[in-house]
Amino acid sequence: MSQQPTSTGVTPGAGPVTDPVTGPVTEPATAEPEFRRVTTAVVTGSAADEPFHVDVKAGAHPLTSDEPVRRGGSDRGPEPFALLLASLDSCTAITLRMYAEREKWPLAAVRVRLGYETNGSRGRISRKVALTGALDDARRARLLDVCERTPVTLALRAGVAMDTTEDRA
Numbered sequence: 001m002s003q004q005p006t007s008t009g010v011t012p013g014a015g016p017v018t019d020p021v022t023g024p025v026t027e028p029a030t031a032e033p034e035f036r037r038v039t040t041a042v043v044t045g046s047a048a049d050e051p052f053h054v055d056v057k058a059g060a061h062p063l064t065s066d067e068p069v070r071r072g073g074s075d076r077g078p079e080p081f082a083l084l085l086a087s088l089d090s091c092t093a094i095t096l097r098m099y100a101e102r103e104k105w106p107l108a109a110v111r112v113r114l115g116y117e118t119n120g121s122r123g124r125i126s127r128k129v130a131l132t133g134a135l136d137d138a139r140r141a142r143l144l145d146v147c148e149r150t151p152v153t154l155a156l157r158a159g160v161a162m163d164t165t166e167d168r169a
């Protein structure tokens with residue numbers, strides 16, 4: 001059975017085709033899915049008496065971030081990497097609770113502890129998860145496996161494209 005050329009003149013699986021007039025004919029590129037906004041955060045700060053203190057609005061929720069005193073801040077809130085870890089911590093705990101609830105597993109509590117280390121050029125995060133409840137070893141192993149696929153875990157492991165422009169509001 002022979003394959004028929006597509007509307008572009010390319011026979012699927014036949015390799016590149018050259019049109020004698022216009023040159024190489026290729027399949028149209030598959031469009032990537034459009035991005036959709038998932039969440040937002042806005043940070044404001046000034047260089048007055050607390051040079052590194054910033055007010056954060058994450059969605060509708062006010063937060064504070066700062067640098068520790070040893071780095072010139074006033075330590076009025078968590079430092080930026082602590083907020084990053086808190087994001088991963090909370091995503092891990094929430095995802096595990098959702099999964100256990102869906103499976104109707106007796107997960108009573110989750111505690112996630114994270115640490116960030118760097119050697120100057122690369123960083124790594126260590127994650128320790130404590131699961132409380134009448135869970136057998138197979139369910140505990142499955143929940144630890146689920147940790148590897150939480151949304152924030154996947155974003156951090158894949159890397160996230162970032163565009164920076166000036167906002168002249």
